[in-house]
Amino acid sequence: xxxxxxxxxxxxxxxxxxxxKNNVATGYEDYYFGMTINQIYEKQPFLRxxxxxxxxxxxxxxxxxxxxxxxMTQFLYDEELVPEIKHPAIxxxxxxxxxxxxxxxxxxxxxxxxxxxxxxxxxxxxQELINVYGEGFLYGEQIVWNDSGRLIxxxxxxSNPIEMVFYFDEQWVRDISNEIMKKHREARSP
Numbered sequence: 001x002x003x004x005x006x007x008x009x010x011x012x013x014x015x016x017x018x019x020x021k022n023n024v025a026t027g028y029e030d031y032y033f034g035m036t037i038n039q040i041y042e043k044q045p046f047l048r049x050x051x052x053x054x055x056x057x058x059x060x061x062x063x064x065x066x067x068x069x070x071x072m073t074q075f076l077y078d079e080e081l082v083p084e085i086k087h088p089a090i091x092x093x094x095x096x097x098x099x100x101x102x103x104x105x106x107x108x109x110x111x112x113x114x115x116x117x118x119x120x121x122x123x124x125x126x127q128e129l130i131n132v133y134g135e136g137f138l139y140g141e142q143i144v145w146n147d148s149g150r151l152i153x154x155x156x157x158x159s160n161p162i163e164m165v166f167y168f169d170e171q172w173v174r175d176i177s178n179e180i181m182k183k184h185r186e187a188r189s190p
Contacts, residue, residue: 026150027150031117033114033172037109037112040107044101046101047099047100049099052097052098053097068116068142068155074137074144075151077177082187085180091180096109096115098118106118106120122163133145133152142154149171150170151166151168151173153166154166
């Protein structure tokens with residue numbers, strides 16, 4: 001009898017640690033941050049490249065709307081950012097390929113790994129997000145939430161009723177922004 005209980009306990013522990021069970025915090029639904037493009041192809045065989053992001057400009061207009069990268073870095077580092085120094089969002093927007101299959105979501109891939117997931121939806125998406133995550137951090141026309149290792153960004157397209165929702169790996173944002181934030185901190189220290 002003890003052996004049966006031990007076996008059941010091991011199975012429960014193993015299944016609770018399974019990546020698929022925890023994807024909500026590390027990605028979205030059946031997709032998790034760090035997946036390879038080949039793993040995504042298995043789920044969505046009709047993927048095609050819809051955008052390639054590579055921003056080299058060091059200047060950022062802090063009033064910009066409609067950019068999830070700026071919104072995420074403002075959320076994480078708002079109190080530390082100074083206009084005279086390069087904005088950390090610039091570092092995030094390098095060498096990203098955006099894929100879309102025959103249905104949503106869209107996938108943000110860097111170095112052959114999944115770093116973000118995006119959706120376009122009509123309806124009351126914002127209210128659903130507020131109900132689940134609270135009011136969030138408002139940046140321009142965008143709202144950002146932190147949800148256990150992922151950053152969620154909502155924005156509405158001005159020209160139509162479509163609302164966009166993005167899920168990004170918070171650790172990726174912090175790792176990529178780290179060098180620029182180090183310079184910010186050095187510039188602000190006496």
